[in-house]
Structure formats: structure tokens, C-alpha cells
Amino acid sequence: MSTVRMIFDEDNPQVKDVYQDIRDSRNTKYIGNFWRYLAFDPLLLKNVWNDVKNLMVKETQIDKKTKEMIYMAVSITNNCSYCTHSHTASAKKLGMTLEEHSEFLSIVGLAAKTNQIVNGLQVPIDEVFDEDAK
Amino acid sequence: MSTVRMIFDEDNPQVKDVYQDIRDSRNTKYIGNFWRYLAFDPLLLKNVWNDVKNLMVKETQIDKKTKEMIYMAVSITNNCSYCTHSHTASAKKLGMTLEEHSEFLSIVGLAAKTNQIVNGLQVPIDEVFDEDAK
Amino acid sequence: MSTVRMIFDEDNPQVKDVYQDIRDSRNTKYIGNFWRYLAFDPLLLKNVWNDVKNLMVKETQIDKKTKEMIYMAVSITNNCSYCTHSHTASAKKLGMTLEEHSEFLSIVGLAAKTNQIVNGLQVPIDEVFDEDAK
């Protein structure tokens, strides 16, 4: 159940072009629901896809599996179910093993735990962390 | 300004032992404020340090720099200033370059943006993501 | 699936009165699930409805459509699915167009992205923002 309607290839030629680029770039016929609903505004679809393509699909400084794990960490912390599902699936396709998945979740859980304890204690920031002072 | 008082080596022998283990494991004389305030309960200090040591300081499945970047992603999303400072410093020590730092922030920013758009659209989760059905 | 039970008009006369006020104020027969579950405590129902009525249903300083968009922004950021659905529906009834919905989501997404980057960089606050100093 969404706040907008799903858009199909035949509904809009601009949307169809972006869907085709997603299919080609990812070597799959499947278009995920995120894109199908985002297409309620074809320009927004195009802009977000370009951002994702340039940062996540293309080869960049950080390797693809690590990039997906960073994306997962943010999505889990923001509690975005859809994003957690889709980026966990992507990380697995890129080789994330069951052991890495488990260790990843342990880190995410430990970070959340210590974040909360730090917030509860209101720990002052050490002066040594100041980059401008270096 | 904290909700508890800072603890020094000479205040408590149990605390001193943990501080020494931190110094030895990290090859540094410096004890960060997190540990100095967490020490208001020496047992809590010991337990949290053991978790951090086993997961973050020891060699495990995921390499150390990636582990710190995952920790950073959670800490930034939870907006824990202290944690963001300390784990960014750790990632830099482990070799995170300026280019990687910038790309990391771009991923964290893009993830937050798409998380929000997905929440705004209330995108339904694709059936293909179901692990139990595989 | 809820943590409390749904309450109907015939279950409680106090609840029935609030439901009637909701129907009259909103010119509709439909009572949303939020009110039906909140009614597990008739006094809580009454208090929350009064807050919503005075701030959101009555004419105030800020126009109604803008008020719903502010409510949407908070609900999306807090990732409250129910609230996102109900306040998006309200904003549409008050005239939010598809173009405005899309632009709204772009702003919400951009804000989340820059919030995260600011948190990641730990940008110090400019002195010029201090109201007490003016």
C-alpha cells in the first residue's frame, strides 16, 4: 500500500527509458518496486537513478560490497524496511557471506548500543579529535 | 558536561586494569573520554570494552577499516557526535583516504535521502526479497 | 495487529461523543484506525483529539495544507507508516498536487541527505545564528 500509484513501462516513454537503463546497467529484467513507485514523477525517477547509478553501480573508490554494507547500515538505523531488504539482497549478490552478514549485524548492534550509552552519559568530545587544530 | 563523573586510573584498581588493556591493545597511552566516563560503573566498562575489543580491535571476517566505516554510518545516522568523531579518527588511522571519506559521506547521504523518499512513498516490499520463500 | 483492542461507538458513551465530534468537525462518517485504537483510554482519546482539532482542523496562522505538509515531514522522518499515510491523504484533500507532492519529497530527501553530511562532518555552528546575541 503506497501513497502514490505504480507506473508501468507502457504508461510513460520517459519512464520506460529509465527502466531500460536500470535493466541494462544491472543486467536483469526485474524492476524493483522503489523505481515503479518513484516513477510517479519521471524527473525525480531519473535524478535518483542517476545518483544511484553513479555512486553505487559504477566502479568507484570503495568496493561495491562495502558500499552496499554502508547503505545497509544507514537503512537499518533509519529503520527503512524496503531499503534494508533491497540492499541486503544486493550485498549478498556481491558476495556478502552468512558470516559477514552476522558480523555486520553485530557491529551495527554494538554501534547502536554504544551510541545510546554515550548519549545517556553525555560524554564530552576529546580535544584530540579536532581536525582544525592539527 | 556529563551526567556522571570522570574516573581516573588511581580511583579504582579494576578500572585501572581495563585502561591498561585498552592502552596495550591499541598501542597508545591515551584513554578516550568514552572509557573515562563509562568507568563510573567498572563492570559496565569491562563488558563494553570486551565487546569492542573482540569485534573491532581483533582481526575478524570483515577488515578493520570497513568495520570502522560501518560503525561510522550507524553513529552518523544516530547523530552521536562523540561516536562520529572517535570512529572517523579510527578509520583515518586505518587508512581511510580523503577520497574514501568523501565517497563514504555521499553514500550515507544518498541512503538517508532514498530512505526518506521510500518512507514518504510507502513502497511495498517486493516478494523476491523473501528469504524463507527461496 | 495492535497492542490494544479496537473500540466501537457502542462500547463506550464517552468514546461515542468524541467520534461524533470527529465526524462533525471533518464532515465525514469515517473514523480512522488511529482514533479507534486510541480509544482504549477514552480520556487519552479526548485529549489528543482536542490537540489535533485546535491545531490542525481549526483555521490558524499557517494555512491547512502547509500544516499537513509539516506533519508529513515529521512523520516520514520518524518513519511512522500510519501517520505518513493519513497525513498525505489529508494534504491531498486540501489541494496538494502531484507536482507539490514530488517537490515536497525532494525537499525531505535533500534535508535528510544534508543532515547526515553535516553530522558526518560535525560542522560547528556559525556565531551569526545566535538570537541572544542580536
Added chain:
Amino acid sequence: MSTVRMIFDEDNPQVKDVYQDIRDSRNTKYIGNFWRYLAFDPLLLKNVWNDVKNLMVKETQIDKKTKEMIYMAVSITNNCSYCTHSHTASAKKLGMTLEEHSEFLSIVGLAAKTNQIVNGLQVPIDEVFDEDAK
């Protein structure tokens, strides 16, 4: 540094009355910064103070110390520094011991950790939790 200006007793008679009620109800001369800045709108000050007075200052179902610890848990999770400081101080005044403070932080930390792991795993909700089905 705030987005509004601090208001003093002599600035506004309505504000002075609320400040006096805070002083009387809490048996203290001190008015915290929250009230001093909230007073930029005297009516908002009055309404929020009434909510706090009725729920937190008066005797109700849940004992005062527990109420402050629930308030602390929300404030820490929302990472509101001011609120964490003020409600931790209140809980201490009401008798929260160092041991309870430490145990409280352990629970808050464990909850955050398991919340994140549940989000990461996307655990489906057990049918037994449905109140309507009972």
C-alpha cells in the same frame, strides 16, 4: 545559542505567573533554560508546563522515579542532550542510585542493539501478539 531569545520574569506578567507556578510546584527558585526559552510564546509555555505538571509532577499511577526513567529512555534515544541532562538530574533527585543508573543504561543499550538486529533481520511479527485476536 538558541533560535529564540531568553525571557525573564520582568519581561512578561503571564510568563512570570507560570515561572512562579514552576517554582512553587517544584519547591525551587531555579527556572531551567527550557522554560526560559519556551517563554518566547507565553501560551505555549503555559500549555507545555500544564502537561508536564499533570503528568510528571503530580502523583499518578506510575511512581515518579519510574516516570523520569521512561522520559530519559525516550530522550536518550531521540538524542536530546538538554532533555537527557534535565531528566537524569530529576531521576537522581527522586532517588535513582548509581547502580540503577548503570542498569538503566545497560537496558537502553541492549534495547537499541536488539532493535537494530531485528531491523536488520526484518523479523516477522508473531501472530500471538495480536490483541484483537484475543
Added chain:
Amino acid sequence: MSTVRMIFDEDNPQVKDVYQDIRDSRNTKYIGNFWRYLAFDPLLLKNVWNDVKNLMVKETQIDKKTKEMIYMAVSITNNCSYCTHSHTASAKKLGMTLEEHSEFLSIVGLAAKTNQIVNGLQVPIDEVFDEDAK
């Protein structure tokens, strides 16, 4: 729908042992979905269960019902549906009345409201809250 597969007693002897300890400690035959999915890594299952057992199931400083209400407050604020359901059910079993449940939700709601207002006003922290200065 989860990102990992559910594990049953017969799948793994280590998992079966933990499930048995959960059944014995809680005096129930039922194993909740959290444990059944967490068991994708038997060691993670064991560690998290030990944390929960020591802090939440055993008698400690803070009484059990209060501990569950603190856990609920964090889970609601983090918007973890599963955790909200399971810990609300636990609090009810431990005697949380309908009146306490309603008052609890009022506190959680008021805290969230004042947290947001404090963030919006950017209220500076009072010097009197500094523990190190005492």
C-alpha cells in the same frame, strides 16, 4: 518476510540448546520469531540470549515490569514494530495495567513532543547539570 531463514530445533543442536534454555527460563514452550531468525548464526543467538537473560529475565536492581517499560520506550522511539509488540506483551504479563499502559504512552508522547521543541529551540544546557563541577 526476513533477510535470513528461520531455524528450527532440529536444524542445529547448538540452537536447540539455547531454545531449551529460553523455554526453561521463561516457563513456556513458545519460541518467538526473534530467536528463530537470530539463530541463523548460533553464536550470535547464544550471546544475545545471554545478555537478555542476565539483564531482563534475572532479578536485578530495577524491578522486571519497569525494565520492560524502559525497553518499550526505546523500542517505540526507534519504531521497532516487532520489539514494541514483544516487550508490550512482556510488560502486560508482568502486571502492567491498562491504566499504566495509557499513562506510559502519554509520557512517551510528551517526551517526544518536548524533545522536538527543545531541538527546534536549540535550548542551551544549564550549567547546574554538570556532574564534574559538583
Added chain:
Amino acid sequence: MSTVRMIFDEDNPQVKDVYQDIRDSRNTKYIGNFWRYLAFDPLLLKNVWNDVKNLMVKETQIDKKTKEMIYMAVSITNNCSYCTHSHTASAKKLGMTLEEHSEFLSIVGLAAKTNQIVNGLQVPIDEVFDEDAK
């Protein structure tokens, strides 16, 4: 205190060009800290500035004051201090009155409160909200 170093006009010609465009578009000599630290990566600076310029500085569907209030709502909910300060300042420059500021904060507070209550009750979403079914 930041995790990167502040960049000045004379440090980098690409950065200087973006700063000049910010000055011209906003009709001010002042460059806020956000841009000065973001400039640690000149390309990231340029991309984020272009997004902000096109969506927030240019005339679009939604009026400028409303756009800043939406931005404020997200920033407050994400508890980004810097962003709350800078966008509150922008909204004031665009005409947000003290009365509107107060009403805005009341809406943001009420939304947060009802978001939490909905999460606590786990209210099921009404079928009438489904756009695909319309």
C-alpha cells in the same frame, strides 16, 4: 570541532567559484560553515550546492518560506543542530513571524507525540489509504 578542515577562498579555485555563486545567488558576502567544511571535497561541494540552489533558492511550485519550514521539520526531527539553526534563520529572513514559528513548533511537537503513540499502539493502516486501489 569538525572531522575535516575548513577551506578558504584562496585554498582552491574551484571552491572559490562555488563560494562566489553562493554569494551571488543569496546576495550576501557570508559563507556559512556548512559550505566551508563541505569544501574539503570541491566536487561534493559543487553537487550539494547545485541541489540546494535548484530546489531551495530558485522559485519552484512550493513557496520559499514553506520550503524552509519543511526543511526545518526534517532537521529538527533528525536533531541536526546546525541545520536547525541555519534553516530557522532562512525561514525568518523569508518572513516567518514569531507566531508562525511558535505554531510550527507546536505542529512538529504534536506530530512527534502522535507518531510515538501510533508506534506504541501499532495501529494498523486503514484500507482507504491505498492509492493503487483507487
